[in-house]
Amino acid sequence: MAEPRAYQSSMSQARRSQARISVERIEAAPASGQIGIVHLGLGAFHRAHQAVYLERYRKRSGDTSWAVSSANLRTGLALVDGLHEAGHRYHVAEYADRETLTLRHVGVIEETLFSGRDGQQQWGRDLDRLLARMAAADTRIVTLTITEKGYFLNPASGELLLGDPMIQADIATPTQPRTAPGLLVEALAQRRARNTAPFTVLCCDNMPDNGQRTRQAVIQLACQRDASLAEWIAEQVAFPCSMVDRIVPAMTPADFEALKALGVEDANAVVCEAFSQWVVEDHFPLGRPQWEEEGVTMVADVAPFETMKLRMLNGSHSLLAYLGALDDIDTVVDAVQRDDIKALLRRYMRDEAAPTLDMPEEVNLSAYADSLLARFANDSLRHKLQQIAMDGSQKLPQRWLSAAQINLEAGRDASCAALGFAAWVRYTAGHTLSNQPYSVDDPMAAHFAELHRRFAHDECALIEAFLAIEAVVPAALARHEGFKACVLASYQRLTQQGLAAALNELMHRA
Numbered sequence: 001m002a003e004p005r006a007y008q009s010s011m012s013q014a015r016r017s018q019a020r021i022s023v024e025r026i027e028a029a030p031a032s033g034q035i036g037i038v039h040l041g042l043g044a045f046h047r048a049h050q051a052v053y054l055e056r057y058r059k060r061s062g063d064t065s066w067a068v069s070s071a072n073l074r075t076g077l078a079l080v081d082g083l084h085e086a087g088h089r090y091h092v093a094e095y096a097d098r099e100t101l102t103l104r105h106v107g108v109i110e111e112t113l114f115s116g117r118d119g120q121q122q123w124g125r126d127l128d129r130l131l132a133r134m135a136a137a138d139t140r141i142v143t144l145t146i147t148e149k150g151y152f153l154n155p156a157s158g159e160l161l162l163g164d165p166m167i168q169a170d171i172a173t174p175t176q177p178r179t180a181p182g183l184l185v186e187a188l189a190q191r192r193a194r195n196t197a198p199f200t201v202l203c204c205d206n207m208p209d210n211g212q213r214t215r216q217a218v219i220q221l222a223c224q225r226d227a228s229l230a231e232w233i234a235e236q237v238a239f240p241c242s243m244v245d246r247i248v249p250a251m252t253p254a255d256f257e258a259l260k261a262l263g264v265e266d267a268n269a270v271v272c273e274a275f276s277q278w279v280v281e282d283h284f285p286l287g288r289p290q291w292e293e294e295g296v297t298m299v300a301d302v303a304p305f306e307t308m309k310l311r312m313l314n315g316s317h318s319l320l321a322y323l324g325a326l327d328d329i330d331t332v333v334d335a336v337q338r339d340d341i342k343a344l345l346r347r348y349m350r351d352e353a354a355p356t357l358d359m360p361e362e363v364n365l366s367a368y369a370d371s372l373l374a375r376f377a378n379d380s381l382r383h384k385l386q387q388i389a390m391d392g393s394q395k396l397p398q399r400w401l402s403a404a405q406i407n408l409e410a411g412r413d414a415s416c417a418a419l420g421f422a423a424w425v426r427y428t429a430g431h432t433l434s435n436q437p438y439s440v441d442d443p444m445a446a447h448f449a450e451l452h453r454r455f456a457h458d459e460c461a462l463i464e465a466f467l468a469i470e471a472v473v474p475a476a477l478a479r480h481e482g483f484k485a486c487v488l489a490s491y492q493r494l495t496q497q498g499l500a501a502a503l504n505e506l507m508h509r510a
Helices: 011-017 044-048 050-061 077-085 127-135 165-172 180-193 210-223 227-236 253-261 303-326 332-336 339-356 365-376 385-389 392-409 415-427 445-454 459-467 481-497 499-507
Strands: 022-026 035-040 067-072 090-097 100-106 109-114 141-144 200-203 242-245 270-273 277-281 297-299
Touching: 035 050, 035 109, 035 127, 044 050, 044 090, 044 270, 050 067, 050 100, 067 077, 067 127, 077 109, 090 253, 109 127, 127 180, 141 180, 165 180, 165 210, 180 210, 180 227, 200 210, 210 227, 242 303, 277 303, 303 332, 303 339, 303 365, 303 385, 303 392, 303 415, 303 499, 332 339, 332 365, 332 385, 339 365, 339 392, 339 415, 339 499, 392 415, 392 481, 415 459, 415 481, 415 499, 445 459, 459 481, 481 499
Parallel strands: 022 100, 035 067, 035 141, 067 109, 090 270, 141 200, 277 297
Antiparallel strands: 090 100, 242 277
């Protein structure tokens, strides 16, 4: 059968136009129609990470029983329909560096659905089909990449946000859910009513103890509907934890042009780094793909790897995002070319992140830190700092603040986290240090804007107000006078003297 037009390519054209690039092209395995996994969150990361592992596994093993039905829940109708029109096939461009590329054709996603609302669309265009797919006995795993805010949990306490309008809507009309927790509860309720064994729920988002946090969101929402259903979920449903790692920037016009020069015109393509890691708690009562054959680390306890990645990689990314964006730096690679920023990252990982980690003996944290800096310097990727800066209120508790509290209680330093927090506060004002405006993409953006308006002329009160946000800052850390003073001093130095001065002062502090 002929390839869809969007995926037709000419490697002779690629070699003529991109002679310096070494390209390995890998075609997709044939479609199977045997969907065993439903994925919630059809974004770039899912397409470049979990789907790639499954594509590699299916192609190598010949096991055709794990095709994916993937759904977008709130936005992203164009992507859902675009993939459908392209025969559910797309390209992943994996860059080891600017001159070494693996161009992978992926077809393991064999169905795309949309249950949200875009423009004039009503809620739930494909909701019934999605619930039917999740409730089907053939579906043995449901995976999620919906970002931290998609779970509707208080970032600090982990409690379900029962007052959120979306959660309230799911409570009022539980059979027409709008949220991921609501979808999971309704699909599990349907399976229970049919006496069908429950699927395994595998969270692939950057949250500490992500399986258990997902479990908490689902059970707390089920409690609002039916206590016996909540009890059944608690007893019968597996929620393994996982750690995922791959840098997947948002696509830019330049990325599409580079692929076009290789003969690939694919509106659904994804660009990412060559590195990829996946660590998964091995608890799948209805079975799973043999992921370990493709390099997935199957373990009894994901927590050490999860915390390492959150605090070292994601924590460093957030430092880059807020400090760099304030200084009009566009991308990660631009930021790490500055010696003072690179020195800050080394100090943060060595002195503040690593001491809070309890890793297996074979894990060398110093080598891991070096590998992260090398990955950040991959100039084939243009990972926008503004993309990383999104949803800071949902990310900072697990990336910086829990570790800062551990360090302070142990009598250690937390000045890098304090500078990062100060930069985040200033970032939420919505303009750089040179007064260039940008949009603050965060569920709490309106609240932040109000705090900046109210305390525009009182820096001390502004810092106090941000530290008092219970959904973000652990109470014990908010009360720590030393941390508070360090945040205020960092904020004042950053806003009055600039980034270079703030970094210089921190790096020369004993």
